[in-house]
Amino acid sequence: MKKKLTLPVQILIALLLGIGVGIVCYAAGLGSFTKDYLKPFGDIFVNLLKFIVVPVVLFSMIEGILSMGDMKKVGAVGWKTVAYFMVTTAIACVIGLALASVFNGAGLFPTLSAAGVTYEASEFSGFMSVLVSIFPSNMWKAFSDANMLQVIVIALFFGGSILAAGEKGRLCRDIVSSFYAVIDRLMAFIIRLSPIGVFTYMAWVVATQGAEILGSLALVILCAYLGYALHAIIVYSTAVKVFSGIGPLAFFKGAFAAMMFAFTSTSSAATLPVSKECAEQLGADRDIAAFVLPLGATINMDGTAIYQCVAAVFLAACAGMHLTLGQMVTIVLTATLSSIGTAGTPGAGMIMLTMVLTALNIPVDYIGLIVAVDRLFDMGRTCMNVTGDISCSICVTRWERKNFRR
Structure with missing residues (x-):
C-alpha cells in the first residue's frame, strides 16, 4: 500500500x-x-476558510x-x-530598519518620482477610539463583520463567565x-483542500505579477524578504x-504547511485552522494554541513591522529625505504600535503604513509607488506573522508546563 503524502508535502508540490504554471502563463501572456x-x-x-474562521476562533x-x-x-x-x-x-522593526538603511546607503533602492500616483489614506481615529471599538455593542455584528478583536473579547467574556458559573x-x-468537536471536523475537511488554494493562487500571482518582480522595485522587495528570513531564522x-x-x-x-498557506492566501486569519494543526503537532498544548x-x-504582525520599516526608508528616499536617528526611532515605535493594530486580512499592512509615513511627514501619496507590488510584500509578511504565532504558542506552552511543575 502506497504511503499517503502528508499535507506539507502536498502543499509544497502545489506551490x-x-x-511553474504561472511562469508558463506569464510567458504566454495568459495572465488574464x-x-x-x-x-x-x-x-x-x-x-470557506473565512466562513469557518469566526466559529473556530470563538469556540476554540x-x-x-x-x-x-x-x-x-x-x-x-x-x-x-x-x-x-x-x-x-x-526586534523585527530594528532588523527591517537596519537592512533598509544598508540597502539605501549602498544606493540599491531606486529613486522613483511620485508624480501622477495617488493613494487614498484611511483615517486613523486615534488610540482611544480603537480601544472603544474592541468592545462590541452587537455580538452578531462582530461575527458578521469577522471583527477578530471583538470575537476574542466575546470569547474571553463567555469563557470566564462559564468558569465563574461553576x-x-x-x-x-x-x-x-x-460545537467545537463539530467545527474541528469541518475544519479538517477544509484544510484537506488547501493544496488547491495554494496552486491556484500561486499560479495567478506569478502569471500576473511577473513584470513587477523583474521591475525597478525588485531590490526593495528583496530587502523586505531578507528581513523576513533573518527574523524567522534568528528570532523564532x-x-x-x-x-x-x-x-x-x-x-x-512542522510549521511549513501553515507558512505556505499564509504565503499564498495573505491572510493570517484565514490560515488559523492550518496554524492550529501545525502548532499542536509541534507540541503546543491544545488549550494554549x-x-x-x-x-x-x-x-502579532512582525512581518508587517519589517515591511513598514523597509517601505518607510524607501519612500523617504524617494521623497528626498535623509532620516535622522530620532526619525528612525520614531519609525520603530510607530511601526511596532501600528503593526499591533493591523487586521489579519490581505492588504491591511499598507493601510497601517500611512501611520508611519504621517509620523515622518512623508506625503501619503507616495504609497502609490508600491501599491502595484503590495501583494508580493504581503505574501512574505503574512508568512512571517503566522510563523511567529506558532513559535509563541510553543514557547508559552513550555513556560506554562514549567510553572505547573512548581
Whole structure:
C-alpha cells in the first residue's frame, strides 16, 4: 500500500506546480486566464476558510479557557503571549530598519518620482477610539463583520463567565465542547483542500505579477524578504530552540504547511485552522494554541513591522529625505504600535503604513509607488506573522508546563 503524502508535502508540490504554471502563463501572456479561471477556485477555498474562521476562533478560545480551568492561568498565558509579541515585533522593526538603511546607503533602492500616483489614506481615529471599538455593542455584528478583536473579547467574556458559573454553567460547557468537536471536523475537511488554494493562487500571482518582480522595485522587495528570513531564522527558531528544545529544521518543517498557506492566501486569519494543526503537532498544548493563535493573528504582525520599516526608508528616499536617528526611532515605535493594530486580512499592512509615513511627514501619496507590488510584500509578511504565532504558542506552552511543575 502506497504511503499517503502528508499535507506539507502536498502543499509544497502545489506551490511548485503553481509557480511553474504561472511562469508558463506569464510567458504566454495568459495572465488574464489565471485571473478568470484559476484564481476563482482559490477564492472559493479562502471563502470557506473565512466562513469557518469566526466559529473556530470563538469556540476554540472558549474551549481553551475552559480547559485551563481558571482565569489566573488565562491571565498568565495572556501576558506572556503579549510580552512575546511585543519583544519580537520590536526586534523585527530594528532588523527591517537596519537592512533598509544598508540597502539605501549602498544606493540599491531606486529613486522613483511620485508624480501622477495617488493613494487614498484611511483615517486613523486615534488610540482611544480603537480601544472603544474592541468592545462590541452587537455580538452578531462582530461575527458578521469577522471583527477578530471583538470575537476574542466575546470569547474571553463567555469563557470566564462559564468558569465563574461553576456547576450551573455545565450545560454551556457541554454545548461549547460539542460545537467545537463539530467545527474541528469541518475544519479538517477544509484544510484537506488547501493544496488547491495554494496552486491556484500561486499560479495567478506569478502569471500576473511577473513584470513587477523583474521591475525597478525588485531590490526593495528583496530587502523586505531578507528581513523576513533573518527574523524567522534568528528570532523564532532561536526562541523555540532555547525555550522548548525544538531544532530549527524540525520547527520550520512542522510549521511549513501553515507558512505556505499564509504565503499564498495573505491572510493570517484565514490560515488559523492550518496554524492550529501545525502548532499542536509541534507540541503546543491544545488549550494554549487555541488561545494564542487567534490573539496572534490579530496583534502579532512582525512581518508587517519589517515591511513598514523597509517601505518607510524607501519612500523617504524617494521623497528626498535623509532620516535622522530620532526619525528612525520614531519609525520603530510607530511601526511596532501600528503593526499591533493591523487586521489579519490581505492588504491591511499598507493601510497601517500611512501611520508611519504621517509620523515622518512623508506625503501619503507616495504609497502609490508600491501599491502595484503590495501583494508580493504581503505574501512574505503574512508568512512571517503566522510563523511567529506558532513559535509563541510553543514557547508559552513550555513556560506554562514549567510553572505547573512548581
